[in-house]
Amino acid sequence: EIQFEGGQTFQSNRTLTGIELEGGAVVASLLRQLEWSCSRLSVERMSNWASAVGMNLAACLPEAESSEEVAAFPGRLSILGGRIRHHEKACLGASSSLSKILLQAKKINPHKCSIINIKAPMKGNVVDETKITKCCQKMGWNISSSVKGKISSTVGEIDIIIENGDIGWEPHIFILGENPGEVVTKTHAFIDAFDGVAV
Template identity: 35%
Template structure:
């Protein structure tokens, strides 16, 4: 049986937060989620209307039943609502030997208060000392500490929260209106700051997603700081994906986790099938001196390790070519950077193939109606040249910004010690191979 996480939270009928988001995240991480509702809320996607707490005695019986019959590894607490329900939990948790994540939800993103005033003191005095990790945002931390947390005060605030008794604290900085979001982690020994880009949009369910992802990763025996770091990356991915949602305000897209889990194998299979098609033709004229490579990224990839390619490249062989080795993720940082840069402008452009520079190929591409962009390495700023691997990202970004779109081909005529090259950008490796073959 997969590891079990018990979720203790309010029910959100919109499905964008609460128990519904928690269980969705856990399932997609391969964790068995059981749940005990603390409240029934009435919420839409952009408004909160009302809520009623669960009967405390019934809540207590549910707790005792779950803990006595299931081998729960992690408890994840979200909305508790009332001091009475929180006290029932505080009476049961001391006998629980697993990890406890507390996301101290006091209000919904819509502004609806989801807690009574007496709850704050129960959280501080009774529940925080039992927690492995607490994950307040800035407004919640201010309510818990009874003070204003100004920009720059976060390191002291996270230490003050740690002094309330939890083993560790993650102070979430998403409410700050800064270009970069900073989350502050403190375990009593090390202060670690996780910094990531702010994504445009007002999202729902972000705190629930993050705390549940941490709980699910801990249930899989990840170390705490590693679980926090990975969960933050997963949330960033879910928000990046949610930007294209037709729901407003968009909930964090937990389903992107399934795309990742199922997509990895498909990426590798598609790469192998596409390269077999490529080398079944007389493609030797397309292969440059440094050889070719074909790369394909996972949906919403942000890192080189999320882009697969051939570790030994695709080398000339007779009148055709052969791939060296099987495709794997992180195999080519050069081609991966091309893909990642293009995806920042057009996420659907997930594949790239580099081929030999020949003006005949450029002319034929233009005659076929393909869009072609150029950059010159001679225009590259010195600070970019000095940075290992910076040239290709700079060149691709410059072309896209000048054209206002991601072209089908990006060419450069090389420089001292740098071979001229054409890079094909496409939605998938089959399309990249199709474009390459059309140039012969």
């Protein structure tokens, strides 16, 4: 640990430098990907899709097996002042609920290492699955579903998961990709396609 004038300190350890351990560098890169991808989210598109409990973006390394190995933003992503903001930097173990869904999906579809949750579009009091399905068919996406956070189908490829909600569970859509950048691109594509689908 080096102390500079004014009391500021710099700790030279494997996590900060990423030199002593390759794993530290890989995790640091993952966290930077999350931060950069979050900055790419379009406020114009996302403004009607942010859920009441909060939107979040998560990612993990291919070998991740526990929630502590999944990176996300502590708390949630919010839209404030025309920007998507996070109160703290992305870190490991920051979203237990989103990480559980991601880890389940990764067991079925190992290449999917990133996920976002957005508000499910409703038709009356139920999720508009008809329009979601038409939208996904148009895009060539595979749909799965979950009940109270447990994925109920086991298709080989998963692009989107519909959580219909229950008592204490808000309906959600989860969009998956190989990395956070792909998830953001797919989320924008889904919203654009959904807005253009007539039912």
